[in-house]
Amino acid sequence: MLTDQRKKAILEALARDGQVLAGELSARFGVSEDTVRRDLRELAAQGRVQRVHGGALPASAAIAPLAEREDMDVDAKRRVARKAASMIEPGQVVIVDGGTTSALLVQCLAPDLVATVVTHSPSIAVALAAHPAVEVVLIGGKLYKHSVVSVGAAAVEAMSHVHADLYFMGVTGVHAKAGLSTGDYEEAYVKRALAARAAETVVLACASKLNAASQYRIGDLDLAQTLIVDAAAPARLIRPIEEAGLAVVKA
Incomplete structure (x- = not known):
């Protein structure tokens, strides 16, 4: 699965479930947890997720000036x-x-x-x-x-x-x-x-x-x-x- 496909799947899972766990995503995508954490870091840098211990939550859009x-x-x-x-x-x-x-x-x-x-x-x-x-x-x-x-x-x-x-x-x-x-x-x-x-x-x-x-x-x-x-x-x-x-x- 390509990086963009993984990220799209992560965002869809967040919208559906309210949270994602790095270990579960690693098993689902067939990639290492380090790869999943990199995906989450990049999504967090874009303001699209809020990283937490072990995974991520949906990021709030209400933090603009x-x-x-x-x-x-x-x-x-x-x-x-x-x-x-x-x-x-x-x-x-x-x-x-x-x-x-x-x-x-x-x-x-x-x-x-x-x-x-x-x-x-x-x-x-x-x-x-x-x-x-x-x-x-x-x-x-x-x-x-x-x-x-x-x-x-x-x-x-x-x-x-x-x-x-x-x-x-x-x-x-x-x-x-x-x-x-x-x-x-x-x-x-x-x-x-x-x-x-x-x-x-x-x-x-x-x-x-x-x-x-x-x-x-x-x-x-x-x-x-x-x-x-x-x-x-x-x-x-x-x-x-x-x-x-x-x-x-x-x-």
């Missing part, structure tokens, strides 16, 4: 954002992550909503500055420019003083076995810290983030209680997540 991500899956993100906004009750303290779906979420808040939004995203805070009844708490720290959010020790320390009702988490990957992931080490740490400060964590994701993984693991799926996803997402992507125990709400 913020300006590019703003134009991706806009309608699906808006539906997810609208459903998330409807979950907020008057008087609640809500943590809102950075990201493009979160930016749409705050646009969906009712103008008469009385609540407190805690965020480590300067752009989310600015978007809420004109809201007449939402109090905004902005968490500072080192600015991670890719996602325009605060990260680092100062941000984590500030979060330790928050007790929130809800945390709306943005991710780049939701995978039944690999869990929740993102593209930056410090951002993953901050997301874990935020989840620990909320009574309920709600993950916001469009279909492109399902059955996918990024370089840095935030935690297992049970770090969250709910996943909001666009209703148009294929059932084959949603089913493994539900079977893993995460409640899925379709928007």
Whole structure:
């Protein structure tokens, strides 16, 4: 089997099964594991797979710069954002992550909503500055420019003083076995810290983030209680997540 044929078969297996193992691929293709690992390295360099110990997972497409991500899956993100906004009750303290779906979420808040939004995203805070009844708490720290959010020790320390009702988490990957992931080490740490400060964590994701993984693991799926996803997402992507125990709400 030629290299291109092996790579195509690997991608097809990832789309079907959600993961591949180098040993199984070696036996299937009749080549050495070193050859399979080389194929996986090349696919990873192209951003098409996420390598893990022993094999690979589908790579998330949601790791592009913020300006590019703003134009991706806009309608699906808006539906997810609208459903998330409807979950907020008057008087609640809500943590809102950075990201493009979160930016749409705050646009969906009712103008008469009385609540407190805690965020480590300067752009989310600015978007809420004109809201007449939402109090905004902005968490500072080192600015991670890719996602325009605060990260680092100062941000984590500030979060330790928050007790929130809800945390709306943005991710780049939701995978039944690999869990929740993102593209930056410090951002993953901050997301874990935020989840620990909320009574309920709600993950916001469009279909492109399902059955996918990024370089840095935030935690297992049970770090969250709910996943909001666009209703148009294929059932084959949603089913493994539900079977893993995460409640899925379709928007």
